[in-house]
Amino acid sequence: MSVGYVGLGLMGKSMALNVLKAGFSVNVWNRTASKCGEVVSAGAKQYDTPAELAKHSRYVFTNLSDSADVLEVIFGKDGIAEGIQEGSIVVDNSTIKPSTAQEIAKRLWESKKVHVLDAPVSGGDIGARNGTLTIMVGGEESALTEVLPVLQAMGKSITHIGPSGAGQVCKAANQIMVAAQMVALGEILVFNEKCGVDSEKVIQAIKGGAAQCWTLDVKPERLFAGNRTPGFKSALQSKDLSIVMDSAKEFGVAMPTTAVNAQLFQSMVQHGEGELDNSAVVGVLERLNNIAIKEPKKQ
Ligand code: NAP
Numbered sequence: 001m002s003v004g005y006v007g008l009g010l011m012g013k014s015m016a017l018n019v020l021k022a023g024f025s026v027n028v029w030n031r032t033a034s035k036c037g038e039v040v041s042a043g044a045k046q047y048d049t050p051a052e053l054a055k056h057s058r059y060v061f062t063n064l065s066d067s068a069d070v071l072e073v074i075f076g077k078d079g080i081a082e083g084i085q086e087g088s089i090v091v092d093n094s095t096i097k098p099s100t101a102q103e104i105a106k107r108l109w110e111s112k113k114v115h116v117l118d119a120p121v122s123g124g125d126i127g128a129r130n131g132t133l134t135i136m137v138g139g140e141e142s143a144l145t146e147v148l149p150v151l152q153a154m155g156k157s158i159t160h161i162g163p164s165g166a167g168q169v170c171k172a173a174n175q176i177m178v179a180a181q182m183v184a185l186g187e188i189l190v191f192n193e194k195c196g197v198d199s200e201k202v203i204q205a206i207k208g209g210a211a212q213c214w215t216l217d218v219k220p221e222r223l224f225a226g227n228r229t230p231g232f233k234s235a236l237q238s239k240d241l242s243i244v245m246d247s248a249k250e251f252g253v254a255m256p257t258t259a260v261n262a263q264l265f266q267s268m269v270q271h272g273e274g275e276l277d278n279s280a281v282v283g284v285l286e287r288l289n290n291i292a293i294k295e296p297k298k299q
Contacts, residue, residue, distance in 0.1 A: 002027055003150055004057030006050050006073060006080070007094070008035050010230060011121065012063035014128035015093065015154045017042055019061075021131075022153035029053045050074075051083035059147050060090045066239050067096040074104060081108065089143050090116045091151075095236070097243050098138075098165035098172070099250070105139060105164035115143035118164060120171035121155065122178075125231055126218065132156045136174070138167030172247060175240040178278070179261040181215035182237070186282035189223065189293045199294055200224060219279040224294060228280035235274030237281075238265035 001024065005016035008030040016039050020026045026044040028036050029052075036046045047053035050073050054060050060080055064070050070092055074080045080090065090108060092101065101118035108114045117139035127133040133155035137144050144151075144160050151158050161170045192199040199220070207216040222231070241262035248255050264284050268274060273283060286292055 001025075001058045002056060004028070004047075004053045004060040005039075005044075005063070006030070006053060006060065007063035008039060009063065009065075010125050010233075011093070011128045012061075013039060014125065015061075015063065015121075015133075016044065018128075018131040019150055019153045020044060022150075024150060024153070027053045027057050049078035049083075050080045051078045054080040054083035054088070055085065058088055059150060060084060060088060061093055061150075062090070063093040065094070065236065067100040067243075070094050070096050070104065071100065075107070081112065084108070084112055084114055086113045088114050089147055090114055091119050091147055092116065093119055093121055093135075093154075095120045095171050095175070095240055095243070096168060098168040098247060101138060101168045102165040115140045116164065117143055117147065118167040119151065120167055122171065122174045123155070124218070127155070134174075135159070136161055136167040136170035138162055138169075139164050168243075169247070172240070172244045175237070176244055176255070176258050178215070179237060179241055179265065180257060181213055182219070182278045182281050183261050183264055183285075185215055185219055185279060186285040189220075189282050190285045190289050190291060193291055193293050194289065215279070219277075222277070223279055223282065228276045228283070230275070231277035231279065233274060234265055234268045234276050234278050234280060237278040238262070238269050238274065241265055 003019050003024045004027040006029050020042050028039050028044045029047045029050050030036050040046050105116040108116050117137055119135050119137045121133040121135050123133040134157040135151055135155040137160050141160055161167050189199050192202050203220045244258055245262055264281055267284050
């Protein structure tokens, strides 16, 4: 069965490579065509448009930045909807609004008899490279059963959450926690600095206790090495928190902590720091406190 992969950014490229490694025949398309190079060298076939790719793929995966981008690549000119065959399955690995995921699923089913799964992921660029992502799925369970072998090439934990949009609600929940952890880590590092205590020792000590989490395992080491590159771009973190706050408004949920965290990431975007890693939110706290955290280690 041929698998189409549309969107070879930080996440999509590694995920497509893992699908290839698992033995599937892979078709690719990326807006910036040159970014297909590595995956094509590994054996994938590159197409000129999403429509052409969809015509030749039983399963079509998308991994794009935001809701509008997914709508454009599916329903726009030369989009997936123009080429896709009845009975194919579209799987969207992007993080987008739950309501947009529902709209896409409804439109493609009604117009093409194509099932759409929302299947956003968590685990960062490292999880994408290692094929250890957590995948949260919304949509028809029978479609999930069919594409499961492909998803298993990308991730280790694959959960069917519920109908269309439910995977994106789950991802939004995930992002509430991730943002809170990044901001808390930033506050810890600035707090230690102001108190004159060695942050590396603090992190070493607390990551074995009740504060243990993925963020403490992965991000301090990068920050101590002076590395604030993504990982996960702050502009995308900001986008995800907008999805959360939009949904909170829609359903009438009060989420004061997430509202503040959304503002901190928005501040990064306004300072031209959207391309930095989400752990670089420590920079906002450095500005607020007029202090810089520990100098990078000499490499
Ligand atoms: P990225 O590196 O910025 O890649 C974005 C991809 O989307 C690129 O292939 C880009 O094409 C394409 N794209 C964006 N807008 C487009 C449009 N209008 N038309 C066609 N292609 C378009 O982002 P990423 O980190 O891979 O993230 C992708 C998705 O995964 C996002 O929804 C993000 O929230 C989610 N996610 C990311 C992570 C992470 O750790 N990075 C973790 C979990 C989930 P070009 O190459 O032409 O720009």
